[in-house]
Amino acid sequence: MEAKKNPQLEIGRNSGIYFAIGLNLMLLLSWRALEYRTYERDDVAIDVLEMHSEFEEEIPIVNVNTPPPPPPPIVMSEAVEIVEDAEEIEETVIESTEIGQDDAIEAIVDVGDVEVEELDEDVQVAFAVIEDVPVFPGCEKLSKKATKDCFQKKVQQHVASNFNYPQTALDLGIQGRVSVVFVIDKTGHIIGIRSRGPDNILEKEAERIISILPKMKPGRQRGKPVKVAYAVPIFFKFQEG
Template identity: 50%
Template sequence: MKPKKNPNAEIGRNSSLYFMIGLTSVLLVTWQSLEVKVYESESEISEVVQLTDDLKEDVPITEMLRTPPPPPPPSAPDVIEIVEDVVDVEETVIESTESSQETFIEDAIVNINDVEVEEVEDDVVVPFAIIEYVPVFPGCEDLKTQQERKECFNEKVQEHIKKNFTYPPTALEMHITGRVHLQFVIDSKGRVTDIQKRGPDRLLEAEAVRIIASLPQVKPGEQRGKPVSVKYSIPINFVMKE
């Protein structure tokens, strides 16, 4: 049987050549399209300002207020009567209070018995460490030496703080702890005055001031035979036990 295909008419023998020609043509067209330059056309912009001549405004209607003219001044009387002064007016003479060189001033004689002399006590504050005679706390009167009275005073203050100490409930809830430094004065009457505090929180400071303010009245300290004010310092620790 004879083949139907002509061996001389083979179509696929030049396919690679046709592929190369087609590829070259596509690349050429693509390159030409990329090289084309397009310029934007200049656009003309015209600004138009419209002016309107028909401006109509409503003019408010004003009313002129006409005030009446003031009344004429009173006319003078036809007959003028002349009244004579009946009451004599006394003139007040003001004398000068300035003194001259001719004015003599008498020396004032003061009797020494008429002068009252008041003794002014100086508010002297002496530190507790150098006071000559320390304040005597109730219960320390039988001690003889000043060193013993100082130690007794310190012990009594410590006992008073422990006895009257109360931890503030709000400070307990907030877990506030710390040391409050206190400084106060025992005046010449033996009373606690001028309490100064410094601590980590106002709750602790208020409690410390309350404890010190409740100290009993003591026998005041003495310096050179006179009662004087004595300055005393003490810290109070607020510690929470676990």
């Protein structure tokens, strides 16, 4: 009995290929099934988009009325017309009322009859150029140069003996130089004290020292007592540690 199947055909020859194709199809269907998502209708916003055609507004063209240019300047030609003056005009002569050189005032005055009034001028002279410097108590009966040196020495001694470093300045660490300018008036008193320094506390102390200077013999210029300006520096310095 002969077999019905063709012995040349081998059914199991391509079974591996068919198995691989079927396995891939199953994997693809499984992946798509896992990735498939559904949404509720309430969470999905369904809007209607309306499209309108864009309208371009036409800008009207406005013609600006430009004023015409000004007319060219009119050139005036100067015409000189000579008119004969037939009328004679009488000129009026105005005489001066000022006194001339011929009108001398005859007055003879004696030199002794002229009184010279002396003006009491409030003159202030610097200490460096004064003829006779103010005399500090204890500097009397000295030459001009010795009196000047004695004055400066006495002022320095006065500052040193009356010096008091303010406690507030020490606490705040304030120090520096204070320049003091004062005036010895015509009676020998100290006036017009001014100071300039790094702080108001030091300035007040420097002014206090100068304000208690003793009364002096005033300085003289051309034999007359005058005000004399003098400047003295006061150093405020402390040693730390």
